Amino acid sequence: MRAYCTVDELMAVALARTIEDHAVVFNGVAVALPYLAILLAQKTHAPNCVFLAGLPAGVDPHPPFLPPTAGDALLLQAAVVTLPLHEIFDLAQRGELDRSFLGGGQIDRHGNLNNAWIGCDGMRVRLPGGAGAGSLSCFARKFTVWSGRHRGNGRSTLVERVDFITTVGHDTPAGSRSALHLKGGGPDRVVTDLCTFDFSGGEMRLKTLHPGISLTCVLGNMGFQPRIPGSLVQTPPPTAEEIQIIRRLDPLKVRQREFSPRQLERKFPVA
Amino acid sequence: MRAYCTVDELMAVALARTIEDHAVVFNGVAVALPYLAILLAQKTHAPNCVFLAGLPAGVDPHPPFLPPTAGDALLLQAAVVTLPLHEIFDLAQRGELDRSFLGGGQIDRHGNLNNAWIGCDGMRVRLPGGAGAGSLSCFARKFTVWSGRHRGNGRSTLVERVDFITTVGHDTPAGSRSALHLKGGGPDRVVTDLCTFDFSGGEMRLKTLHPGISLTCVLGNMGFQPRIPGSLVQTPPPTAEEIQIIRRLDPLKVRQREFSPRQLERKFPVA
Amino acid sequence: MGVCSGRDKVVSLREAAQVIRDGDTIAVGGALSARQPLALIREMIRQGRKDLASVGGAHGVDVDLLVAAGLLKSVQHSYVGFENDFGLAPNYRRVCQEGGVEILETDCNVILQRLRAASFGVPFLPMPRIAGIDLLEGNPAFRVVACPFTGETLTAVRALRPDVALIHGLKGDRAGNVHLPHPHFMDGLLATAAARTVVTVEEIVAEEEVRRLGVSIPHYLVTALAERPFGAHPTSCYPAYAYDRRHLAEYVRLAKAGKETFQRDYLDAYVNSVTEEDYLRRVGDGEHFARLTGWKDGVAAWQEVFAE
């Protein structure tokens, strides 16, 4: 019988695969997908990845299950040690943080993100704020951008220009990353519910389409035209082992909470 | 029978009496006399004194006995908590350190101290260094200066001009304390084996003579003329309780190690 | 004066809340769903404290509640929300969008460095350059500076010294020594950065017990200490209790229902003219609290907390 997974699982695997072995990785507030991705990477292709886990600041924790809030002591369980939070930012300031995961309420072609305000004046929507993403986007060697709201949001997630920059990508109205003399390298991958991107010349370039997703669908849900390479490949499917690990790590299915029931109806093949 | 104490004990009591109740007090490297003074003050007139104890950075420790080295874990025994060393300096930088105890290889009339080099060029003697006294002398609200080498050192301890300033007093060749805009208030008391001083107009002023010590003796062992008030009083004698506490705190008599046998022959009455 | 050297810091919750004065800049301990001093915050609401500025990292129900009750004139937090759990913070969002509170955009690390500057006794600290992000624009807490040694371009952030840090710990003693369970978040830094530090603890015990557990905040940094069991409720205070997801769900439901409903069905029902003892009785029965304290009975019991 052919096995299937859902979009949350496909995305967790795609996020995990952006982690190199030996990378020092941090994730802060938003919990489920990046946490799962990092824990998964440690258990598969990146056993030497160092995981600095969220606000509790546990090093290499083994939570018995994933909580829906990053403030929970679950993220310290069986950790090597609990660090003072500032040690994580110090490490980032020293240029030793290899990768961070930054989610975007809005994402533009340069990888700038917005988690502060959407809309202007009369019609503003207040988002929660950027947490530590502003600093991390300046300092981390690389970061992975992610959003589970590519499809069905009326081009409002992937936008030509973000309304407010909480997280700096490769180019901004104030100048390019190199002109701004930032320590970090900027985003190198974007993972959405429809596809993945990398960057070329500081602009998002479509890299892979998730199984069953067409280029038209991807572009129809975006407010800008990304770079498109000559040949487009499919996002490599998760392995059965990866899916099994994810389901074991997250029995409460916290990973699905940011997706609509309709999104979760989509099935993707497992390799 | 009349009770007597020795010069080390007299000095420890005189040092203790420079500590106000509720003062936050630090002492670093040189161990015996200031440590004894602080522990004694806590057990007598300054029960609310907060003691930040040396490099081990124990808060309010109760060492079973005094060691001859401030690196020893003895100075953490029964402490409320062991702080990271930097928290002590942070507190001093915030202006919250009420008093420090700073010993001087050389002491001048303005309360500048030297623990780096004595002599010039061909004939230099290397001292151990100022430890944290440079910073502390700038930041602490007040500090007590002490030396057990007033007598018999050929005017080489209390000198007209120190050869090198490791610890800043009230006036220096670079300007006065207020002209230098330093945070702390400078030294307010000096305790030696012969007498005690306070400061008037930024200069050392004789305050009390230890029992049996004459003004001539004090001045004859100094390289400069201190201010002298109209009436000179005797250093108030230690109480029997104070001496008992000192002897109980320091059964190894570490307090006597910096004194010569001849110095220790001197007897002082106990009240 | 951060230092407070007396050896009896114990006060009532009412007195503890009086350490916070109208107009103060407050820094609330804990983070997100964990160890926030909510009994103290409820008492501040009862006492009608006003014109406060709240500064800090990633928070949730504490800031949302303070905003809803109208105590805050400004918010300088890196994040206010309920994450994957309940999403946006409804009162915070509503009042922000109505312009009822001033928002000063910030970032966890920036807040941390600004508090650090205060804790280090310096008026500013340099950071490796941050640029390109809009929170910098027109923000008086930032300057571009050149390193006096290397010439390198850096970002300087201004020291931020809160008037009061509000912290909830597990145990404390009469002198004010406090044991915080992990995670600590920025609490230690708040205590050294702030001019005053008010602490509530689950239990006041003998000094020996606090020392045995580990003193996280030494007595001389604590201005006042009150005993308040379940003082962090509905956030967690491990190992005593996990967060109360059922109560938070109710909170979010009422907050989403709008200003009037929230005033009547939450603020009046759970906070105003309600003692802390009554608050806990209204929140749930013994069985409910047994579930929150029973997280340690095993993974299944712990999962149940998150399934409510």
Next chain:
Amino acid sequence: MGVCSGRDKVVSLREAAQVIRDGDTIAVGGALSARQPLALIREMIRQGRKDLASVGGAHGVDVDLLVAAGLLKSVQHSYVGFENDFGLAPNYRRVCQEGGVEILETDCNVILQRLRAASFGVPFLPMPRIAGIDLLEGNPAFRVVACPFTGETLTAVRALRPDVALIHGLKGDRAGNVHLPHPHFMDGLLATAAARTVVTVEEIVAEEEVRRLGVSIPHYLVTALAERPFGAHPTSCYPAYAYDRRHLAEYVRLAKAGKETFQRDYLDAYVNSVTEEDYLRRVGDGEHFARLTGWKDGVAAWQEVFAE
């Protein structure tokens, strides 16, 4: 690169000492009479390491020995000596007075702030103004700066990033997690400030045991780790052993006797061409070491250590 993410850091003492290279700036852990990585230092002497710069706080026999053996080209320590115990450090004093080593005057807090700057990834840090003290004169590590916000005059100190931190801990595991017993002095800061961190421990044990005791330095900060029982001797490594006052007295006696005597009767007898096992055998018999490890048998036994 401070970070070293592999999960097997265990090397021999010989290999550990090879992490330090000629010309490096080293930061030695411990302080005064406590927890200095002396086995590592003896091995560096055996290997003939040279042209090192040593930076740090208040130290004793470690710096004196390094100076005596000619490994150091410069010393930037706030204090080098034997306190009330044995007074001045004889080799250090002699070589300084002969001009055989460059002395850079400094101060504990200045060293701490300079290491902090490196640990924070910034090229400088501001301090409240220090002035009037002669260590500032012509010292390129200091600048007077104005606060960009308040205009206040401050002292800026330059970041000091050691090439290697040398630390001795109680226990460590294969991955490099290290438990340091208290007092820690500046050791944690050294590990984040330095480009590499070499650690010796009394014993390599399972990760669970290090975690249970408390990880003071997490694995990813550790470049290499070697097991070396009595690796801090003759300084203390509580709770394993107190300092060896008898050996230090002998050390000071030989150091005071002058360069030739010290070379022959200490360096040749205890360090050069002597393995660490032989070193310990020459230091004392089982009874002698039983006294050092027996400090915990009570106050009388502990006092005996200091009476030797």
